[in-house]
Amino acid sequence: MTEPTNATSTQESAPVAATSGVGAPLLICLPSATAETVETMRERIATTLQGHNLFLATPGGASAHPAHGVTVVDYPVASRGDAGWALTATDYLGAAQLATEYDAAATLVLGNEAASLSVAGLQALAEAVLLGKADLAVARYQTGPHDALVSSALLYPLTNALFGTPAHLPLPLDAAFSARMAKRLIMVARKPNNAAQPEPLVWPVAEAAIASFSVKEIDAGPRTLPQPTDTDLNTLLAEIVGSLFGDIEAKANFWQRARAPMPAKPNVEPARTASETEELEDVRAMADSFRNAYINLQEIWSLVLPPQSLLGLKRISRAPAEEFAMPADLWARTIYDFVLAYHLRTINRGHLLGALTPLYLAWVASHLRQSAGNAATAAFHVEEAASAFVAEKPYIVSRWRWPDRFNP
Amino acid sequence: MGQQIESALRQSMHRVLVVLVSFLPGVLVFLLAVILLTAFGLLLAAIVKRILVAARFDERLASKETAGSPASISDWAPSHSPTLLVARVVLWACILLGVAIGISAIDASYSANSQLEQFLLPYLTHVLGAILLLFFGSLLARFLARSVLIGAVNAQLQYARFLSLGIKWLVLVLTAAMALDHLQIGGGIIELAFGILFGGIVLTLALAIGLGSRDLVSRSIEKTIDKPAATRDPEPFPAGETPRPKLRHF
Numbered sequence: 186m187t188e189p190t191n192a193t194s195t196q197e198s199a200p201v202a203a204t205s206g207v208g209a210p211l212l213i214c215l216p217s218a219t220a221e222t223v224e225t226m227r228e229r230i231a232t233t234l235q236g237h238n239l240f241l242a243t244p245g246g247a248s249a250h251p252a253h254g255v256t257v258v259d260y261p262v263a264s265r266g267d268a269g270w271a272l273t274a275t276d277y278l279g280a281a282q283l284a285t286e287y288d289a290a291a292t293l294v295l296g297n298e299a300a301s302l303s304v305a306g307l308q309a310l311a312e313a314v315l316l317g318k319a320d321l322a323v324a325r326y327q328t329g330p331h332d333a334l335v336s337s338a339l340l341y342p343l344t345n346a347l348f349g350t351p352a353h354l355p356l357p358l359d360a361a362f363s364a365r366m367a368k369r370l371i372m373v374a375r376k377p378n379n380a381a382q383p384e385p386l387v388w389p390v391a392e393a394a395i396a397s398f399s400v401k402e403i404d405a406g407p408r409t410l411p412q413p414t415d416t417d418l419n420t421l422l423a424e425i426v427g428s429l430f431g432d433i434e435a436k437a438n439f440w441q442r443a444r445a446p447m448p449a450k451p452n453v454e455p456a457r458t459a460s461e462t463e464e465l466e467d468v469r470a471m472a473d474s475f476r477n478a479y480i481n482l483q484e485i486w487s488l489v490l491p492p493q494s495l496l497g498l499k500r501i502s503r504a505p506a507e508e509f510a511m512p513a514d515l516w517a518r519t520i521y522d523f524v525l526a527y528h529l530r531t532i533n534r535g536h537l538l539g540a541l542t543p544l545y546l547a548w549v550a551s552h553l554r555q556s557a558g559n560a561a562t563a564a565f566h567v568e569e570a571a572s573a574f575v576a577e578k579p580y581i582v583s584r585w586r587w588p589d590r591f592n593p
Numbered sequence: 594m595g596q597q598i599e600s601a602l603r604q605s606m607h608r609v610l611v612v613l614v615s616f617l618p619g620v621l622v623f624l625l626a627v628i629l630l631t632a633f634g635l636l637l638a639a640i641v642k643r644i645l646v647a648a649r650f651d652e653r654l655a656s657k658e659t660a661g662s663p664a665s666i667s668d669w670a671p672s673h674s675p676t677l678l679v680a681r682v683v684l685w686a687c688i689l690l691g692v693a694i695g696i697s698a699i700d701a702s703y704s705a706n707s708q709l710e711q712f713l714l715p716y717l718t719h720v721l722g723a724i725l726l727l728f729f730g731s732l733l734a735r736f737l738a739r740s741v742l743i744g745a746v747n748a749q750l751q752y753a754r755f756l757s758l759g760i761k762w763l764v765l766v767l768t769a770a771m772a773l774d775h776l777q778i779g780g781g782i783i784e785l786a787f788g789i790l791f792g793g794i795v796l797t798l799a800l801a802i803g804l805g806s807r808d809l810v811s812r813s814i815e816k817t818i819d820k821p822a823a824t825r826d827p828e829p830f831p832a833g834e835t836p837r838p839k840l841r842h843f
Contacts, residue, residue, distance in 0.1 A: 270843045271843070331838045331839065331841055332841045333841065333843065334840065334842045334843075335842050335843055336843075410841065410843075412841060412843060418842055419744075419747045421842070421843070467840075474749050477746065477749065477751060477753070478746045480754070481745075481746045481753045481754045481757075482742070482743070482746055485739065485742070485743070532739075533736070533739070536740065536743055539740075539743035539744070539747060540743055542747050543746060543747065549840065549842075
């Protein structure tokens with residue numbers, strides 16, 4: 186059995202130069218920064234990460250002169266889509282190639298709105314890799330019950346359960362990686378599968394896990410989370426979840442053997458009842474929408490889900506908004522069944538991912554009702570879902586190996 | 594009178610027997626050609642399947658397909674295996690070749706001025722074309738019906754199933770009309786019936802969507818009219834009230 190990858194959190198903000206080897210080349214990439222952000226970040230980097238041989242890579246940076254002890258270099262990006270809200274394969278490829286070129290000991294890639302990343306978060310990300318604590322450090326931000334819902338519902342629980350790496354944002358916005366991780370990222374980002382996608386994604390946490398590299402999650406405090414410019418949730422969800430399902434399919438040999446740690450649930454105060462919360466109006470609309478989806482999509486869901494799960498969904502569709510709740514174990518099994526259907530091509534993959542959207546929105550409605558606007562309760566609900574995914578992992582392993590076995 | 598009847602009967606029986614005698618060898622050759630080519634097709638399909646399995650054709654094809662692509666070859670393949678699809682295509686190509694050889698054998702066994710030959714042979718190809726039309730039409734109808742159903746549900750349309758059924762029947766009616774037209778059955782009646790049915794379905798859908806979306810359209814128009822007001826500074830929330838946080842999926 187493969188041991189779980191080490192992942193811990195930190196909020197320490199000790200100066201990096203004081204504790205790590207002075208002079209180590211450190212590359213910071215800002216693939217999508219504006220000129221104003223570059224200036225802000227150059228000053229911040231110079232003061233925060235002093236003592237290192239600092240390189241700041243930005244598009245068109247070759248024309249800039251060294252200042253504040255930071256050498257600005259050109260970021261070699263051929264084209265960049267309008268993803269912006271997460272790092273893509275293009276970002277990793279550009280950064281990793283520069284890291285190899287400048288022989289960087291550590292590379293930081295910072296996404297859109299990098300200026301809103303806290304100094305402590307920036308330091309902690311760099312420190313995690315420079316001190317050799319991790320090959321990959323990904324940031325985790327302070328989020329409320331309404332933020333990063335796709336990650337909370339799907340990406341984090343799946344990545345944690347299957348790859349044994351509890352990273353709350355498996356598709357990070359800011360990340361730091363070591364030289365050997367850079368080499369791996371170059372290899373992954375150049376895969377022909379990625380080249381065919383309009384905005385190819387790389388799942389660095391899963392890559393680090395299968396390479397037995399250590400992963401560290403950094404508490405980076407509050408940060409502005411940029412949102413996708415394309416507001417069509419159905420398209421975006423299908424793109425991201427399809428990419429993750431594809432990655433899971435490609436790494437099946439690993440995750441069937443890997444053990445996942447049970448996530449620690451935070452201590453929370455008892456939640457307010459739903460009737461007291463202002464979310465109830467949203468929940469009511471979403472519950473109605475789910476009822477409509479249940480009536481119409483039963484035929485398609487029945488091709489993917491076993492009767493027991495369909496029965497569970499039927500119960501949810503009949504529940505009033507005040508009691509609307511997606512049980513964690515049902516949610517985990519449903520997602521695992523979708524992963525399996527994606528692998529087996531039970532139905533057209535576009536249809537499959539489209540049929541997942543109403544179920545995801547039902548989870549969101551359940552999350553809003555149960556968290557009742559409280560960040561701590563929301564975090565508890567997310568960890569509860571993640572625990573269910575870990576507990577139900579034998580289900581996906583068994584069905585993956587013997588998909589034709591009777592499944593009530 | 595009796596002799597004339599007997600003579601006419603004998604002559605007609607003779608003609609039928611002559612036709613049968615000239616037809617039977619053709620039928621036998623037809624059957625033989627189909628059986629032989631089917632056996633050859635089975636053998637060829639097995640060989641092709643082995644070669645493709647050895648070359649990991651399915652895996653190679655899957656790795657080239659993108660996640661966001663709406664449809665892939667695997668979706669149309671039996672058991673979602675492109676290898677099986679190619680093997681079956683080879684088999685059916687051989688069977689069709691056998692049928693073609695058999696038909697030409699029947700053709701050869703007839704006299705040049707036979708009415709049956711002039712009618713049957715082209716008609717068989719039309720039947721084959723009609724079957725293919727129906728097959729692909731029903732596949733397309735199912736695919737489009739599902740696409741519309743999922744799209745409509747995700748757009749939170751109440752009449753999603755109705756819309757999906759409408760699309761499905763539109764394509765099926767179109768396919769059936771094309772198949773019948775290809776078979777030259779019905780003539781003008783089919784065209785007329787198709788026009789009425791197709792127009793009826795479109796009108797029903799338009800009415801249903803129009804009536805069902807009245808609120809949606811009026812809200813949209815209201816928004817457009819109110820748009821200049823939106824350019825002004827937003828009105829502050831009443832004291833003690835804060836705006837509800839927006840859902841951020843990413």
